[in-house]
Amino acid sequence: MKKFISKFYTNLFLTNRLFIVIACAVVLFMLSFFFPWLGVVPQLFFWAFVVVLLVDIIMLYGTSKGIFSRRHTPERLSNNDDNLLGVYIENNYPFAINVGVIDEIPFQFQKRDVWFKTHLQPRENKVLNYILKPQKRGEYDFGAVRIYVSSPLGLLNRRYNFEQAQTLPVYPSFLQMRKYELMAISNRLDEFGIKKIRRLGHSLEFEQVKNYVPGDDYRAINWKATARQGSLMTNSYTDEKSQHVYCVIDKSRVMKMPFGGLSLLDYAINASLILLNVAMLKQDKAGLITISEKKGTVVPADRRATQLNKIMEALYKEKTRYLETDMSLLYTTIRSVLKQRSLVVFFTNFESMSALNRQLPYLKRIAKFHLLLVVFFENTELKKLSEEHAEDLEAIYIKTIAEKMAFDKKLIVKELAKHGIQSILSAPQNLNVNTINKYLEIKARQKL
CATH class of the missing domain: 3.40.50.410 (von Willebrand factor, type A domain)
Known part of the structure; x- marks a missing residue:
């Protein structure tokens, strides 16, 4: 029981919408001192807020495994290139949810703002793709994938932690x-800007006799093969191997x-x-x-x-x-x-x-x-x-x-x-x- 309560508090986060509602309740109570005609309105607003808050908690925690997620990565990363990675998310809740995703990328990138937002319908899944461009070779350690889920009420966020620690090697490009x-x-x-070099002569290795096509070197025409075939034939050479x-x-x-x-x-x-x-x-x-x-x-x-x-x-x-x-x-x-x-x-x-x-x-x-x-x-x-x-x-x-x-x-x-x-x-x-x-x-x- 203690473990459950500890886990409950650890993974429960308050949203801005919750603080706005609380501020509205405080303002109503303050105004009731100056305007007695408000009567029980502040109390009704407060207890309605408490009920909605409890409903939000039940919606988020009523499903034990409301979200499934995993990181999609290549076997290795290419140095100084754009490498495509992704986070797969699957919604197991019976209602639509708003999702925030934090992927703990390696410290070498010095990024602390890798935050993605998306919206998932019931039973829907998505892959959130992003690009990483390493600047050094070596081993890069990834941490957990953390998912923050809010219901349509939006008063609370429930965090899901998917421990997917892995080490990816960064190879030359x-x-x-x-x-x-x-x-x-x-x-x-x-x-790519590679120049075509004009050949000054033939390399040492003969490759084949082929039909002459316009543009072939006329000096390479094989007259004996031409006589046998009745059409121009030319010798083809290849680079020495x-x-x-x-x-x-x-x-x-x-x-x-x-x-x-x-x-x-x-x-x-x-x-x-x-x-x-x-x-x-x-x-x-x-x-x-x-x-x-x-x-x-x-x-x-x-x-x-x-x-x-x-x-x-x-x-x-x-x-x-x-x-x-x-x-x-x-x-x-x-x-x-x-x-x-x-x-x-x-x-x-x-x-x-x-x-x-x-x-x-x-x-x-x-x-x-x-x-x-x-x-x-x-x-x-x-x-x-x-x-x-x-x-x-x-x-x-x-x-x-x-x-x-x-x-x-x-x-x-x-x-x-x-x-x-x-x-x-x-x-x-x-x-x-x-x-x-x-x-x-x-x-x-x-x-x-």
């Missing part, structure tokens, strides 16, 4: 990966810089996942290495169906560290893991020429054995400062420093090119497109 995957399968990557593509991700402090709510490491991880997926669709083998002051994750190159899941699991909990990258360790790791010439896409960041000069000797050694592509980031905030109009001496000083640092980035590109190292200088938001563009260019020009 697999939703963006799927978009690029569908485009790659249908050869529509140009819709089973090349090794490795993404090497720098986890040092230079990758902790934030941009648009994400760190540079998150941008590099998302771009790596998309690039490796496209590489596997192009029949290449995909591999992964993470590095900081010590060796991180190593996933040898492969193109089995389970390879992408291995890479996602490896990138799931990667975090930036606070020391500089040990480039000698990276060099020895690449030499021991990569057994054949491969495309090595190194995601890192340089803010000055001195930072490049510390790493350049090791980059030159790696480039002797593999095709090295260094990907680093354009500082968009500095670019904005350099383009602003300077109105005073302090603004001129800031603009000059910003222009110098932006110019250093361009010098880094030239310095790498001087040593035969390809590079991409990209704004974080354009990283996916620029990286895939470069990969397709390398494939088309047979540089690997």
Whole structure:
């Protein structure tokens, strides 16, 4: 009995309508002192209010399980993407109700106003959908779903607690990966800004002899097959397959810089996942290495169906560290893991020429054995400062420093090119497109 009473009081909440009615009763009693002709009206109003209140309590608590609810979630969330979640509600009361819903979302979102209102007819059910956009990878803990129900009288709210504590992992952006995957399968990557690279020649692998269609290279016409078939036939070539593509991700402090709510490491991880997926669709083998002051994750190159899941699991909990990258360790790791010439896409960041000069000797050694592509980031905030109009001496000083640092980035590109190292200088938001563009260019020009 005590447990029931305790639960009754714990889950009973007063509404604004109740306080308005009480205020009206108080006003009537006060007016009865000045206007005796009111007589018993205040008392009748008060006792009518008590009766209605009791009826409201009976309506709300007369059904033991008046509401059923559960949370609808995907198995995992995609980082920096809109993820659809929902709360299912079913009304078991024999009358219409007003419902308020609180879903206890993870603390990482720092939201305390996730409150939904709806109206349910008898025996009706609804799904209230909402969007969450995580900004960090890792594990996100959800709490209970709390439902507040009021009857048509609306004097009280009864709370229902549905303990649905669950932990959802937030993976690198697999939703963006799927978009690029569908485009790659249908050869529509140009819709995302992926450039079509003109081929300078044929790759090493012959695919088939097919009927000539307008637009085919006339130099590829197979005259022997044409003579046999009596119609123009042309040779079809495909990209050389089973090349090794490795993404090497720098986890040092230079990758902790934030941009648009994400760190540079998150941008590099998302771009790596998309690039490796496209590489596997192009029949290449995909591999992964993470590095900081010590060796991180190593996933040898492969193109089995389970390879992408291995890479996602490896990138799931990667975090930036606070020391500089040990480039000698990276060099020895690449030499021991990569057994054949491969495309090595190194995601890192340089803010000055001195930072490049510390790493350049090791980059030159790696480039002797593999095709090295260094990907680093354009500082968009500095670019904005350099383009602003300077109105005073302090603004001129800031603009000059910003222009110098932006110019250093361009010098880094030239310095790498001087040593035969390809590079991409990209704004974080354009990283996916620029990286895939470069990969397709390398494939088309047979540089690997």
